[in-house]
Every structure is written in C-alpha cells, then in structure tokens.
Amino acid sequence: MAKTQNCPISRSGSISLRRVAKSYAGRAAVYPLDLDFRRGEAVALLGPNGAGKSTAIGMMLGLVTPDCGDVRVAGRSPREAIAGGYIAAMLQDSGMMPGVRVAELVRLGERLYPHPIPTNEALDLAGLSDERKRRVDRLSGGQAQRLRFALAIVANPEVLVLDEPTRALDVQGRAGFWDSMRTFAAAGRTVLFATHYLDEVDENAERVVVIARGRIVADGSPAEIRKRTGVSVVRVTVPDGHTGLDCIDGSVCVDVRGERVTIKTTDPDATVRAIVTGPRPWHDLEVGQQSLDDSFLALTQAPDTQDS
Numbered sequence: 001m002a003k004t005q006n007c008p009i010s011r012s013g014s015i016s017l018r019r020v021a022k023s024y025a026g027r028a029a030v031y032p033l034d035l036d037f038r039r040g041e042a043v044a045l046l047g048p049n050g051a052g053k054s055t056a057i058g059m060m061l062g063l064v065t066p067d068c069g070d071v072r073v074a075g076r077s078p079r080e081a082i083a084g085g086y087i088a089a090m091l092q093d094s095g096m097m098p099g100v101r102v103a104e105l106v107r108l109g110e111r112l113y114p115h116p117i118p119t120n121e122a123l124d125l126a127g128l129s130d131e132r133k134r135r136v137d138r139l140s141g142g143q144a145q146r147l148r149f150a151l152a153i154v155a156n157p158e159v160l161v162l163d164e165p166t167r168a169l170d171v172q173g174r175a176g177f178w179d180s181m182r183t184f185a186a187a188g189r190t191v192l193f194a195t196h197y198l199d200e201v202d203e204n205a206e207r208v209v210v211i212a213r214g215r216i217v218a219d220g221s222p223a224e225i226r227k228r229t230g231v232s233v234v235r236v237t238v239p240d241g242h243t244g245l246d247c248i249d250g251s252v253c254v255d256v257r258g259e260r261v262t263i264k265t266t267d268p269d270a271t272v273r274a275i276v277t278g279p280r281p282w283h284d285l286e287v288g289q290q291s292l293d294d295s296f297l298a299l300t301q302a303p304d305t306q307d308s
Ligand SMILES: Nc1ncnc2c1ncn2[C@@H]1O[C@H](COP(=O)(O)OP(=O)(O)OP(=O)(O)O)[C@@H](O)[C@H]1O
Pocket: 024, 028, 029, 047, 048, 049, 050, 051, 052, 053, 054, 055, 056
C-alpha cells in the first residue's frame, strides 16, 4: 500500500458555511445553514433522498452558487480552493473522457494541480495499479468508481469530499475502498462523505451531520446521534410468554420473535426493573442503544414544524 505525502495544510479551518441557502424555482433545497468542519475530521453527511446533501456539497465545491451566505474552504472561495488543489471531490457519476487510458487520465489530473501526489501513488492507493493501461470506457462500475477516487486524491487535497463513494461497489470493494480512504486521510486531511450505508458511518466517521428537508436535524458523534432520540433497546428471553411487557413505563415498541423479546424504551431502568422483579422467568437480558438506522429514521421522519 502506498504512503501518502503530507498535504499543504492551510492555517484556517477546513470548511465554513455561514447562512448559506439555496432554492430551486422558489423551493428551498437548503435553508440558511451554518456549518464548520475542522481540519482532520472525518464527517458523514446523512439524509434521505432529496434532503439537500448534494446541494450542500455542490456549494462547498463551487458547483452550486448559493442564493446567499458565505462559503470558505481552507480560507478561500470554493473556486480558488479547487484551483489550488486544497479541496477535491469524488462525485456521483462524474463523466470520464472515453478512449483515454487509466494512467493517462490520472497523469492529466496530476499536471493540473500545484502540489499533486505522483500518479503511480494515486493508482496504487486506489487499487488500480493493474488497470493502469486499461481504457476508461472498458472499466467495470467498481473500477470506474476507484478511478474517480484516484482522480480526487491525485490533487493531494487538504479536504476530500466523497458523494456516495461506495455506491457501485460490492462488499469486498467497499471494505477495500474505506481502507484506501483511511490510509489517505491519515495525514490529517478532512474527509466529508455522503452515504446511505449507515454501517459505514460507525467505522469511518467521528462526526455525523444529519440533514432532512434542507435543515440540519442532528450533529454529533455516532454515539451522540443514537442517544439523541432518547430510546434504548432492552432484549430478554422469556420462555413463558411476554404478556404485560408492553405495559411497562417507557415502552414505545415491543417486538416478539419466539421467546426473544425486544423492547424499545425511553426508560431502560424501569424496563429492566419490571423484568427482573416481575413474575416471569427470564434470561439473557441485554441493554443497549438503538441502532444508527433507527436513530436516523426517527430523526429524519420527525414532523418538520419549521417549513414555511
Ligand atoms: N438542479 C436542480 N434543479 C432543481 N431542483 C433541484 C436541483 N438540484 C436539486 N434539486 C432539488 O433540491 C432538493 C435537494 O436535492 P439534493 O440533490 O441536494 O438532495 P440529496 O440529499 O443529495 O438527495 P439524494 O440522496 O437523493 O442524492 C431536492 O428536492 C431536489 O429535487
């Protein structure tokens, strides 16, 4: 695996959005948004389809012009930051010149940036060394996705933006991709990625920003996001039937599979007390947080009272 060079680090914070908003045909895609990403952070941007993730990312990259507000990337305008190689992105379905070979295309990128990493290093890191002579229009979906990654990292950026980077990848490809990303990010780079695969978030993000209907509805570590909904999960095996467990204080949902009962509760202490002091025999009691998927659904499906 290649070792990446240090990127030229700017002195200011990586990305800052101040009261940035965007509407299309009078309909808000992103409401006025304040958001800062610190240097070296790995941040997942989550939200259901149409939440405003790509619009927010587009504004950071200078691809979407905000209606109002200010975006700074490494202390510069997004366009200056792109031209200076301070930020680079791997976008969904970005086109690639047909007929060109993989290494030629990455080398072209290398020549465009002021402080690139060598093409061979980018190809190695992206797992494309064996494909370097292949025409880009003959690549599989997964290989094309890895080429998009190589084209982003060859800029040697301080900030790497990935819009659904693992969408075309199989399970093995996804694991390999995140290994490469972690190697690249190890030198203190900021990584911002949008994804719909919540299992990728725990391992690859220290911070999660959840967007729904154009607004930030949660911002914190994956553990904090789980806690935000205030629901815990109690699991217990009850051989003689679960009657009455749904009446315990705090129970919001009871799921029964054979003898195994899963109780979602806002008061796990009361739930556990009721089980251990209750009349039924029980075993294998477990208390945990609800999954990130459940928290995500609760946060993004909550009724929005601010829409106007
Ligand atoms: N160029 C555009 N013209 C008109 N409407 C747009 C445009 N781009 C985005 N929108 C609208 O803005 C809203 C936010 O879209 P956006 O693509 O930012 O969401 P997203 O969170 O990235 O969704 P997904 O997960 O489906 O990619 C949606 O209602 C979308 O239809």
